[in-house]
Amino acid sequence: MAAQALQTAATSVPRPEYPRPDWQRRDWLNLNGTWSFRLDPENENGSTQASAEFGSEIVVPFSWASPLSGIGRNERGIGWYKRDVTWSPEAKDSLVFLRFGAVDYRCDVWINGLHAGSHSGGYGEFEFDVTGIWNTGEANTIMVRAEDFDLKAQTRGKQGYGEIRGIWQPVWLESRPKAYIQQAKFITRLDGSVQANLTIAAGKTTEASLQFRFADGAVSHAENVTLAQGVNSVSATFQVEEPRLWSPESPYLYEGEIKLASNEGTDAVETYFGIREIGTARFGDRDYRWVTLNGKPVYLNGTLDQSFHETGYFTYPTDEEMRDEIYLAKRLGLNFVRIHIKPEEPRKLYWADKLGMLIMEDMPCFWGNPDEPTRAAYEREAKEIIDRDFNHPSIFSWIMFNETWGLRTDAETIALTSQDGGKAEATYLPETQEWVRSIYRWAKSVDPTRIVEDNSPCNYDKVESDINTWHFYINGYEQVRAHVTEVVEKTFPGSSFNCIGDNVQSDAPLMNSECGNVWGFVSGAGDSDLAWHYRYMMNEFRRHDKMCGFVFTELRDVTNEFNGYYRLDGREKFFGYEGFVPGMTLADLHAPDFIVIDAPPCQTLQAGERVSVPLLKSSYSDRYHGQKLTLGWELWHDNLGTRVTGDRGAIELDWNGYGVKEIAPIAFDLPKQDAVAVLAVTLRDAEGAVVTRNFIAFDVRGGSDVPVYDADGRFVAVPVTDYAEQTFAHQWNAIQSGKTNGGQSGKFVYDVKLPDAAEQALVQQVELYFEASSKRLLARNVEGARERAHGIDFMHGADAAVEYNSNTYYMTDNELHESRIDVLVDGEKVASFLLTDNPADSQGVLSYQYQEVHNQLDEAGSYGYLCKVVLPSSVTAKLDRSRAFKLTLEAGEGGLALYGRNAGRYPIDIVAHVR
Known part of the structure; x- marks a missing residue:
C-alpha cells in the first residue's frame, strides 16, 4: 500500500479533487504536485525571497517530513517552495485567489516577486487575493516560505507520530466575480426551517439576487439584497417541507447551490447542509442529562482518531483512503470519532457527513506557557477552525483543550513571580482557568448549535462545560468496575469531583472521552491483545444509566501505541468473539439496544455448581420501544473437541423506555467436568x-487431581512444564507456569505413565490431547525485557521499543506465524500438525483468568489449537505391556508453545485418554 501510494504521488497530481466539497466553485486549478524545494534548517536565507538555487523537488500537499513528499526529512526550519503557473479565469475581470488548506506554521507568499500575504497557524485554511499581481495568460512564479521551528507558542497539537511541516494540505487557484459569497453558515431546526448567515464581499455598492437551490430543486428560495462596498452580513431563512433528518443511520444531505447574481457577475457555490439538532436533555425524573440527537438520546460509541497515515502523516494520500477511514469505523458499529488534538481535513469531514459518522473535533494545543502571545495565536486559529467547519452536520462537539496540555504555567515562570521564594511547580493557574472559561463561552457564542467542552481531562480539572467527561487507562476487571462506579457515584449537580478550584458540576451529561489499555500498565501495554479488556469495559459502561458514551483509544495503531481496532496500515485485528457466540462481532458491543451481563468476564467455579447471573437492559434508541424482544441464552462448553450444549432458555422482554433497567437473572448448572x-x-x-x-465464561474445575471429562476410560495428565528434556535455543515458562514456550526449532520430551494393570487390565486405545501453537520470538525473549517509563515524550513520538516490552504479545491479525510439529511416541512418528499461528485474543480465556497482576501482562490472551492423536494399534499394543512411553513434540523453525490446564483456551494439560 505504501509503495503504491508513493508511486502514485510521484507520477500524477495527488489529491486531484476539489479540497472543499462543502464549499466548491467550478473555476479552479489544482496546484498539488511537484514543486521546486529547498530546506533551510538554519534560516540562512533570512525572511525574504530565496535567492539560492532550488536543489530538490517536493510533492505538495505532503509535509516535508513525510515519505510521500519525496523529501522525508523531519527537520525544523524553513521550507522554500517555487512553481511556475499559467492560468486564466474563465470569466473576464474575475478575481484570482490563491488558497491553502493548511501550512505549518508561518507562511509568506510572493507572486512574481511581489509579496501577496502572510499567515500564521498550522491548521487553519487561508487565502490571498492575488488579482493585482497575477499575470493572466502568462507564466507566473509562486514562491512560498514556510517556517516551522516548533515554537512553544505554536498550536502544534499532537504531531509526534509524524510532523506536519510546511504545506500539508492542498493548494489551489480559484476565480470569483467581484461580488462573491465569502461564507455561509447554516443553522437548521427539526421543523425544517433553515437560517443561512452569509458573509458577502462586494467591490462596490450594488443590488444583487441571492438564490438557494437544494435537493434537485425540491428546496429553493430567492431574495434580493442590497450590498455595500466591502464586507456584508446577510441572513436568509427558508423552509424545507417534510424534512429528512441527518443521523448516522440516515445521513441525508441537502446538496445544492447558492448563487449571488449582480452587475459584478454571478458567483455560484456548491454546498450542502444536513438537518439535525444536537443537544442535552433530562429524561424522566433523572437529575442528569443525556446527549441528544434530533431530540432523542444517543449512546455515543466512539473512538479516538489520531488521523495519522504511515506515508502521508496527517495528509491522506487519496480521497478514497479518507472515505475508507470513516467506513472502517462505521463497520465496527461505532457512531462517532474524536479527532485528536487537531481539526480534520475537510474532505474527510465530507465523508463523515456523507456516510454518517458523528465527529468530536479537538482544537490543536500548544506546549508552552499560556501567556498572552500564545493565547492570541490559539484564539486566532480556533476561530479559523470553527468558521471553516461550521457547516458539517457530522460535527457535534468542539473540544477546546485536552488533558490540560499547554494550560500549566511552568515552574520557572511561577518562581520568577513568586513572593515567598519557595519551590514552584507547573500549575494550572486560576487566571488560566478563567481564560479557559472565556474560551468555552466564546465558542458557545459563535456556535450555539453544538456541545462545547472546556478541557477533556485526565487530571479532574474541569472549569465549565456542556459535557462532563474524564479519561482513564486502567486494566483489570475489578479495577475498571470500581473506577467507573466511583466516577458515576461522584457525578451529580453541585459535586466538586472532576473540577478545579471552586468550580462544581452542573447536570451536564457524563461520558468517558478516553479509555483503553494502551497505558495503565507497568511500562505501557506494548503490543498486546485488547479484546478481553474491551468487552468487560463495554459491559461496565452500559451498566450505568448515567453514562451516555465513551471514546476508546484508538481507531488504528500509531507509531508507538498499539491499542487500535486496526493496525496502522488498516489490517484487521481479530477479537475472537465469534468463538463464543456464533456471528458475534465488535458491533454487538456497540448496539444502542444492549444486554449487560452484570458479572465478571470469567469466574473459577466448581463442576456442577448452580449459578445465577444478573442481567440488565440498556436502551438508547426507540427503534424497538413498544415491542417484544426475545433474549435467547445457552450454556455450552467444549469437551475435548466436541461442543456440548447444557442449559438453555428464552425470555420474552417488553422493550420500553430509555436507559438501564434490571431484567430477570438467568440460572443454570455448570458442567460436571473440567471445562x-x-x-x-x-x-x-x-x-x-x-x-x-454478549457472553461471559466460567473456568469450571472438576475437583480432582485427575482431570474430569465426559468420556469413558481413564485420563492421565502431564503438566506442560514437567518435560524431561528440551532442546530449544530459547525456552521459558509463562502464566504462572501454566504454559511453556520453545523458540525456533527444538523439542519437548515428556515421560508419560499409563494406569498399571491393577488399575486397568487392558489398554485398548490411547488418545493424546494437547493444546499447542507456534511461537513467535520477540526481542525480549532473546535479549531480555527493557522496562521504561512512558511519559509525555510518547506524545511526541518516542520509540515504544515494543518487542522489548514485557507486556507485548501480538494480538491475532492477518499476519500469520506458522510452525509444523511432529508427534513421536518412543521415537516413532505418530502424527504431524501445522500450527497456523501464534494467536492471542479473547479466546485465550485461561490465559486471562490466571494473570497474576492486573497491570503487568504475561502472554495474556495467548492460546493454541486442540491437537488430537489416536495412537496406532501397533503402538498401543506395546503400551499395553510397558504402561509408559516417551512423548516427543518436535517443532521446526516456527517454534512451539504448549498450554496447560491454567492457560490457553482448553482446560487440559498433555492428556492421555486410555480405554
Missing part, C-alpha cells in the same frame, strides 16, 4: 433478526 463454559446470550426482534449478542 471452559460459556454463557452466550442473543437478543432478537420479532422477525428473528439479531439485535445484540
Whole structure:
C-alpha cells in the first residue's frame, strides 16, 4: 500500500479533487504536485525571497517530513517552495485567489516577486487575493516560505507520530466575480426551517439576487439584497417541507447551490447542509442529562482518531483512503470519532457527513506557557477552525483543550513571580482557568448549535462545560468496575469531583472521552491483545444509566501505541468473539439496544455448581420501544473437541423506555467436568433478526487431581512444564507456569505413565490431547525485557521499543506465524500438525483468568489449537505391556508453545485418554 501510494504521488497530481466539497466553485486549478524545494534548517536565507538555487523537488500537499513528499526529512526550519503557473479565469475581470488548506506554521507568499500575504497557524485554511499581481495568460512564479521551528507558542497539537511541516494540505487557484459569497453558515431546526448567515464581499455598492437551490430543486428560495462596498452580513431563512433528518443511520444531505447574481457577475457555490439538532436533555425524573440527537438520546460509541497515515502523516494520500477511514469505523458499529488534538481535513469531514459518522473535533494545543502571545495565536486559529467547519452536520462537539496540555504555567515562570521564594511547580493557574472559561463561552457564542467542552481531562480539572467527561487507562476487571462506579457515584449537580478550584458540576451529561489499555500498565501495554479488556469495559459502561458514551483509544495503531481496532496500515485485528457466540462481532458491543451481563468476564467455579447471573437492559434508541424482544441464552462448553450444549432458555422482554433497567437473572448448572463454559446470550426482534449478542465464561474445575471429562476410560495428565528434556535455543515458562514456550526449532520430551494393570487390565486405545501453537520470538525473549517509563515524550513520538516490552504479545491479525510439529511416541512418528499461528485474543480465556497482576501482562490472551492423536494399534499394543512411553513434540523453525490446564483456551494439560 505504501509503495503504491508513493508511486502514485510521484507520477500524477495527488489529491486531484476539489479540497472543499462543502464549499466548491467550478473555476479552479489544482496546484498539488511537484514543486521546486529547498530546506533551510538554519534560516540562512533570512525572511525574504530565496535567492539560492532550488536543489530538490517536493510533492505538495505532503509535509516535508513525510515519505510521500519525496523529501522525508523531519527537520525544523524553513521550507522554500517555487512553481511556475499559467492560468486564466474563465470569466473576464474575475478575481484570482490563491488558497491553502493548511501550512505549518508561518507562511509568506510572493507572486512574481511581489509579496501577496502572510499567515500564521498550522491548521487553519487561508487565502490571498492575488488579482493585482497575477499575470493572466502568462507564466507566473509562486514562491512560498514556510517556517516551522516548533515554537512553544505554536498550536502544534499532537504531531509526534509524524510532523506536519510546511504545506500539508492542498493548494489551489480559484476565480470569483467581484461580488462573491465569502461564507455561509447554516443553522437548521427539526421543523425544517433553515437560517443561512452569509458573509458577502462586494467591490462596490450594488443590488444583487441571492438564490438557494437544494435537493434537485425540491428546496429553493430567492431574495434580493442590497450590498455595500466591502464586507456584508446577510441572513436568509427558508423552509424545507417534510424534512429528512441527518443521523448516522440516515445521513441525508441537502446538496445544492447558492448563487449571488449582480452587475459584478454571478458567483455560484456548491454546498450542502444536513438537518439535525444536537443537544442535552433530562429524561424522566433523572437529575442528569443525556446527549441528544434530533431530540432523542444517543449512546455515543466512539473512538479516538489520531488521523495519522504511515506515508502521508496527517495528509491522506487519496480521497478514497479518507472515505475508507470513516467506513472502517462505521463497520465496527461505532457512531462517532474524536479527532485528536487537531481539526480534520475537510474532505474527510465530507465523508463523515456523507456516510454518517458523528465527529468530536479537538482544537490543536500548544506546549508552552499560556501567556498572552500564545493565547492570541490559539484564539486566532480556533476561530479559523470553527468558521471553516461550521457547516458539517457530522460535527457535534468542539473540544477546546485536552488533558490540560499547554494550560500549566511552568515552574520557572511561577518562581520568577513568586513572593515567598519557595519551590514552584507547573500549575494550572486560576487566571488560566478563567481564560479557559472565556474560551468555552466564546465558542458557545459563535456556535450555539453544538456541545462545547472546556478541557477533556485526565487530571479532574474541569472549569465549565456542556459535557462532563474524564479519561482513564486502567486494566483489570475489578479495577475498571470500581473506577467507573466511583466516577458515576461522584457525578451529580453541585459535586466538586472532576473540577478545579471552586468550580462544581452542573447536570451536564457524563461520558468517558478516553479509555483503553494502551497505558495503565507497568511500562505501557506494548503490543498486546485488547479484546478481553474491551468487552468487560463495554459491559461496565452500559451498566450505568448515567453514562451516555465513551471514546476508546484508538481507531488504528500509531507509531508507538498499539491499542487500535486496526493496525496502522488498516489490517484487521481479530477479537475472537465469534468463538463464543456464533456471528458475534465488535458491533454487538456497540448496539444502542444492549444486554449487560452484570458479572465478571470469567469466574473459577466448581463442576456442577448452580449459578445465577444478573442481567440488565440498556436502551438508547426507540427503534424497538413498544415491542417484544426475545433474549435467547445457552450454556455450552467444549469437551475435548466436541461442543456440548447444557442449559438453555428464552425470555420474552417488553422493550420500553430509555436507559438501564434490571431484567430477570438467568440460572443454570455448570458442567460436571473440567471445562471452559460459556454463557452466550442473543437478543432478537420479532422477525428473528439479531439485535445484540454478549457472553461471559466460567473456568469450571472438576475437583480432582485427575482431570474430569465426559468420556469413558481413564485420563492421565502431564503438566506442560514437567518435560524431561528440551532442546530449544530459547525456552521459558509463562502464566504462572501454566504454559511453556520453545523458540525456533527444538523439542519437548515428556515421560508419560499409563494406569498399571491393577488399575486397568487392558489398554485398548490411547488418545493424546494437547493444546499447542507456534511461537513467535520477540526481542525480549532473546535479549531480555527493557522496562521504561512512558511519559509525555510518547506524545511526541518516542520509540515504544515494543518487542522489548514485557507486556507485548501480538494480538491475532492477518499476519500469520506458522510452525509444523511432529508427534513421536518412543521415537516413532505418530502424527504431524501445522500450527497456523501464534494467536492471542479473547479466546485465550485461561490465559486471562490466571494473570497474576492486573497491570503487568504475561502472554495474556495467548492460546493454541486442540491437537488430537489416536495412537496406532501397533503402538498401543506395546503400551499395553510397558504402561509408559516417551512423548516427543518436535517443532521446526516456527517454534512451539504448549498450554496447560491454567492457560490457553482448553482446560487440559498433555492428556492421555486410555480405554
